[in-house]
Amino acid sequence: MKSAIILISxxxxxxxxxxxxxxxxxxxxxxxxxxxYCPRYEKWHECGNGCEPSCTNPSPPSRKxxxxxxxxxxxxxxxxxFRDNQGTGRCVRIEKCKKW
Numbered sequence: 001m002k003s004a005i006i007l008i009s010x011x012x013x014x015x016x017x018x019x020x021x022x023x024x025x026x027x028x029x030x031x032x033x034x035x036x037y038c039p040r041y042e043k044w045h046e047c048g049n050g051c052e053p054s055c056t057n058p059s060p061p062s063r064k065x066x067x068x069x070x071x072x073x074x075x076x077x078x079x080x081x082f083r084d085n086q087g088t089g090r091c092v093r094i095e096k097c098k099k100w
Contacts, residue, residue, distance in 0.1 A: 037075065038075035039075065039090060041081045041090070042090075043075065043076060044074075045073075045076050047071070049066060050066055050068025050071055051063070051066035053083065054084075055085055055087075055094070056085055056086060080093070082094055
């Protein structure tokens with residue numbers, strides 16, 4: 001019984017160590033990538049809004065009301081730009097959205 005408790009304790013310590021290590025790696029990747037990774041008119045986010053404004057949905061729910069999960073470590077359109085989800089996939093002004 002005592003050896004089982006020791007084993008469980010060691011596994012718990014190991015799990016906590018792995019979680020802390022992975023968190024540092026993610027944070028390091030975020031700091032490295034955010035400076036020059038995103039295309040024009042986009043901004044790097046640690047946790048980007050899953051309800052990003054797009055050409056087909058220019059007024060999505062706010063971050064608080066969005067039912068979609070955040071998108072970790074991603075480029076999202078800057079303010080007043082919309083994802084061209086019917087064409088290039090880039091961020092454009094609303095007047096540049098393709099009309100179908």
